[in-house]
Amino acid sequence: MAKLIHMMLRVLDEERSVSFYKSVLDLDVEKRIDFDDFTLVYLKNELNDFELELTINKGNSEPYDLGTGYGHIAVVVEDLEQEHKRLQSLDIKPTDIKEFFHQQSLLAKFFFISDPDGYKIEVLQKHGRYK
Amino acid sequence: MAKLIHMMLRVLDEERSVSFYKSVLDLDVEKRIDFDDFTLVYLKNELNDFELELTINKGNSEPYDLGTGYGHIAVVVEDLEQEHKRLQSLDIKPTDIKEFFHQQSLLAKFFFISDPDGYKIEVLQKHGRYK
Numbered sequence: 001m002a003k004l005i006h007m008m009l010r011v012l013d014e015e016r017s018v019s020f021y022k023s024v025l026d027l028d029v030e031k032r033i034d035f036d037d038f039t040l041v042y043l044k045n046e047l048n049d050f051e052l053e054l055t056i057n058k059g060n061s062e063p064y065d066l067g068t069g070y071g072h073i074a075v076v077v078e079d080l081e082q083e084h085k086r087l088q089s090l091d092i093k094p095t096d097i098k099e100f101f102h103q104q105s106l107l108a109k110f111f112f113i114s115d116p117d118g119y120k121i122e123v124l125q126k127h128g129r130y131k
Numbered sequence: 132m133a134k135l136i137h138m139m140l141r142v143l144d145e146e147r148s149v150s151f152y153k154s155v156l157d158l159d160v161e162k163r164i165d166f167d168d169f170t171l172v173y174l175k176n177e178l179n180d181f182e183l184e185l186t187i188n189k190g191n192s193e194p195y196d197l198g199t200g201y202g203h204i205a206v207v208v209e210d211l212e213q214e215h216k217r218l219q220s221l222d223i224k225p226t227d228i229k230e231f232f233h234q235q236s237l238l239a240k241f242f243f244i245s246d247p248d249g250y251k252i253e254v255l256q257k258h259g260r261y262k
Contacts (some may be wrong), residue, residue, distance in 0.1 A: 002156040002214075002254065003178035005261060007138050025133040032261060033233055042260075047134035050181040055202060068196020069248065071139030072184060089141075102164055108144030117200065123133065129162060129173075130136060 006042065006051040007073065009119055010064050014039060014056045016116045024113065025075055027052060046114060072112070072120035079123060080109055080125035087113060087123075090108070094123070137173065137182040138204065140250055141195050141254035145170060145187045145246045154221060156206055156252070157243065158183060196250060203243070211240055211256035218244060218254075225254070 011017040018041060021027040027043035030051060041054040052073070076082045080097060091108045092113050100108040109125040124130045142148040149172060152158040158174035161182060172185040183204070208214045211228060218225045223244050231239040240256040255261045 001176055002206035002208050003176075003180055004156075004181050004183070004204065005179070005207050005255070006205045008205065008253075010200050010202055025135075025189070033238070035233070045132055045134075047132055048136070050135050050179060052135070053202075053205070064200030065196075065198040066200045067196040067197030069141050069197045069250070070201035071141055071184075073135065074137045074139065074184070075133035076136050077133050096183055102166070107164070119200070122139075 004050060006053045008053040008055055009117070010055045010057065010062050010113070010115045011115075012056070012061065012063065013116065014041060017041075017054055017056075021052065024087065024092060024115075029127060046121070066118055070119075072122045074122040074124060074130075076124045076126040076130050078126055080111070080123065084111055135181060137184045139184040139186055140248070141186045141188065142248045143187070143192065143194065144247065145172060145185070148185055148187075149174070150173075151247050152183065154247075155218065155223060193210075197249055201250075203253045205253040205255060205261075207255045207257040207261050209257055211242070211254065214254060215242055 017096045018029060021043050026045050029041055030044045031042040033040045037058055039056045043052040084094050084097055094113045097111050099106060108130060110122050113121050146247040152174050157176050160172055162173040162176045164171045169187055170187045215225050215228055225242045225244045228242050230237055237260060241253050244252050
């Protein structure tokens with residue numbers, strides 16, 4: 001059986017992304033591996049055994065094309081309203097909080113933010129199957 | 132603190148993707164939620180508390196643009212050679228096994244496959260920090 005261990009995103013500016021993911025999702029640098037042409041940074045916190053791998057290709061300053069296929073990475077938080085306020089105060093510009101229903105019952109309460117390269121992050125209230 | 136819970140990919144054909152992720156990564160459908168315009172499918176196995184969310188937009192038959200930013204999702208397996216042979220026998224066409232060194236020591240041993248929509252999956256031998 002295969003275990004999911006990380007997902008990889010290419011980002012332009014290592015420091016900017018590491019700083020963003022620390023302040024926004026409280027992800028720490030678990031490991032940084034530097035090569036001649038690129039750097040790999042593994043981000044994680046204690047709440048899950050899954051990492052976000054950032055690839056920084058040295059010498060590239062052209063924004064990546066984010067396409068239409070990849071959607072987002074999702075996180076849950078204990079208190080969505082509080083987190084929304086906190087991110088507003090950090091000037092992260094979260095979208096409005098939205099409630100999403102399925103067959104008349106609340107499925108999800110969430111907002112979206114974008115990371116420095118434009119990748120979408122869904123922030124969900126811990127609720128139902130999102131936990 | 133925010134907990135990573137899933138990542139979302141848009142796929143064209145629900146049955147094709149669900150079948151692929153079951154046979155290749157042994158991910159099961161944990162939940163399927165059907166809406167008028169789209170379907171959400173959450174895939175998972177017992178080895179990690181992280182899900183792959185598939186979005187199927189009904190009526191869309193145009194392949195998604197995968198862009199240049201999103202890289203891949205990574206998994207570890209116990210026996211890479213055996214997994215490579217198994218996937219070849221399923222006609223999944225894995226790339227050759229590659230060893231990747233950093234400062235003269237083996238960092239990773241892996242191959243890549245593509246899912247039915249072209250998203251890359253890195254299959255790593257359980258080794259070192261990849262576990």
